[in-house]
Amino acid sequence: MMEVGLAGPLLQVEDIHKSFGELEVLKGVDMTLDRGHKTAIVGPSGCGKSTMLRCINYMERPTSGHIHLDGELFGETRSGDRYTPMNEKELARQRAHVGMVFQGFYLWPHLNARDNVAIGPMKVRGLGKAEANELAEAMLEKVHMSHKIDEFPERLSGGQQQRVAIARALAQQPKLMLFDEPTSALDPELIGEVLNVILELAEEGRSMVLVTHEIRFAREVADHVIFLHDGVIVEEGPPKQVIDKPQHERLRAFLRQIVEH
Amino acid sequence: MEVFFTKLTALGGPLLLGAATTVAITLASLAVAIVIGLSLALIRLLGFRPINWLISIYVEMFRNTPVLAQVFIIYFSLPYLGMKINPFPAAVIGLGLNGGAMLTEVFRAGLNAIHYGQREAALAVGMTPWMSLRYIILPQTWRITLPPLGNYSIALLKDTAVVSAIAAPEIMFWARNLVTSTFETTFVYILAALLYFCLSFPLARMVDGFERRQRAWQ
Numbered sequence: 001m002m003e004v005g006l007a008g009p010l011l012q013v014e015d016i017h018k019s020f021g022e023l024e025v026l027k028g029v030d031m032t033l034d035r036g037h038k039t040a041i042v043g044p045s046g047c048g049k050s051t052m053l054r055c056i057n058y059m060e061r062p063t064s065g066h067i068h069l070d071g072e073l074f075g076e077t078r079s080g081d082r083y084t085p086m087n088e089k090e091l092a093r094q095r096a097h098v099g100m101v102f103q104g105f106y107l108w109p110h111l112n113a114r115d116n117v118a119i120g121p122m123k124v125r126g127l128g129k130a131e132a133n134e135l136a137e138a139m140l141e142k143v144h145m146s147h148k149i150d151e152f153p154e155r156l157s158g159g160q161q162q163r164v165a166i167a168r169a170l171a172q173q174p175k176l177m178l179f180d181e182p183t184s185a186l187d188p189e190l191i192g193e194v195l196n197v198i199l200e201l202a203e204e205g206r207s208m209v210l211v212t213h214e215i216r217f218a219r220e221v222a223d224h225v226i227f228l229h230d231g232v233i234v235e236e237g238p239p240k241q242v243i244d245k246p247q248h249e250r251l252r253a254f255l256r257q258i259v260e261h
Numbered sequence: 262m263e264v265f266f267t268k269l270t271a272l273g274g275p276l277l278l279g280a281a282t283t284v285a286i287t288l289a290s291l292a293v294a295i296v297i298g299l300s301l302a303l304i305r306l307l308g309f310r311p312i313n314w315l316i317s318i319y320v321e322m323f324r325n326t327p328v329l330a331q332v333f334i335i336y337f338s339l340p341y342l343g344m345k346i347n348p349f350p351a352a353v354i355g356l357g358l359n360g361g362a363m364l365t366e367v368f369r370a371g372l373n374a375i376h377y378g379q380r381e382a383a384l385a386v387g388m389t390p391w392m393s394l395r396y397i398i399l400p401q402t403w404r405i406t407l408p409p410l411g412n413y414s415i416a417l418l419k420d421t422a423v424v425s426a427i428a429a430p431e432i433m434f435w436a437r438n439l440v441t442s443t444f445e446t447t448f449v450y451i452l453a454a455l456l457y458f459c460l461s462f463p464l465a466r467m468v469d470g471f472e473r474r475q476r477a478w479q
Contacts (some may be wrong), residue, residue, distance in 0.1 A: 089389050092392075093387065100385035
């Protein structure tokens with residue numbers, strides 16, 4: 001295994017396999033992400049793209065393979081050739097550097113927008129209340145949600161909830177942002193506001209990995225596209241190549257379906 | 262009318278004393294029941310099979326036998342094991358164990374009602390499982406379980422009457438004593454019932470309030 005220095009890529013995914021019981025969902029995937037770069041993972045339902053994303057921050061523990069974030073082995077410790085899973089406390093410390101946005105938003109309903117964003121920095125990084133609130137206010141402004149700062153999630157639309165969820169992830173001041181189909185649960189008229197926020201973040205030069213059904217958006221925001229099918233990467237490259245000039249028949253069929261939709 | 266007030270002052274005093282004991286037994290057994298119920302519901306989530314079987318056995322034993330039998334067994338059998346026990350602690354242990362079984366189910370249902378994404382989002386921001394439980398899961402569980410918990414407290418308050426059978430000096434214990442010494446059967450029992458009502462009614466209103474708030478919150 002190659003040692004990754006600080007000058008190396010931000011994220012390295014090495015030969016990740018993941019099985020749920022008998023079912024092998026990921027059959028050995030690799031990817032590399034440099035700082036400031038954006039990779040979009042696309043593919044049909046059940047191809048393993050969400051699982052791949054969830055393996056990156058160990059929401060799912062890979063069955064085999066390794067993740068390096070910023071030169072550091074993620075979710076495991078290594079001595080010689082032996083890899084040992086981390087305990088929950090060490091894992092939490094590493095996860096704090098990776099922001100994650102879920103398809104279902106998962107805002108915490110007992111907290112208002114400000115507290116949803118502030119509680120992480122307070123409890124995880126030990127920020128004082130005033131400092132955490134200030135950070136929350138700044139992050140909510142970034143996602144254009146300052147006007148709803150005192151509202152509870154139940155009073156927000158899906159698009160607004162997702163933007164608060166993005167602010168919550170930003171408040172971690174993460175090295176890497178993961179988006180797991182961030183617009184798939186939204187009504188069509190609410191998708192735009194969320195995509196716009198993600199686009200703004202991309203333009204700031206944040207590093208991100210994005211699982212999405214929005215091919216046109218992937219083309220616009222990503223500098224690298226991975227097409228995953230049946231747990232393996234079938235084709236990858238710059239969006240202009242992968243999306244505009246697909247080589248594999250499976251990818252062509254997939255893109256045709258999406259366009260017809 | 263004068264006779265009525267003479268009776269009221271003569272009989273009301275002991276009953277009020279009993280009411281204080283009723284409240285004390287209710288609060289103490291409620292505390293025991295909540296601690297047991299919440300702990301077991303959380304331990305169950307860890308998913309160790311043999312431990313979960315033991316918990317199920319406990320829950321089913323106490324759910325499916327009369328609380329009077331449970332209190333009798335504790336009060337009359339512990340001395341055989343060399344532990345002399347007074348009526349008050351015996352009542353609290355009996356009602357507490359019984360309530361623990363009920364509340365294990367209540368808290369289990371409350372915890373199950375929370376979407377797994379709530380925990381995932383907490384872990385994703387870097388919280389440990391303990392922090393996620395403490396700051397995200399339990400506050401929500403608490404809100405969900407408050408109405409059933411309130412209803413259980415009302416039932417418990419009235420169920421404390423059974424511990425008069427082991428001479429714990431609560432309302433019904435005093436009522437029976439007064440009936441034997443004064444033969445004022447109707448008067449004493451109506452007075453006792455009124456006392457329960459005065460304790461229970463405000464609680465019932467509170468539970469209604471919780472339920473309204475919860476509906477608004479959902």
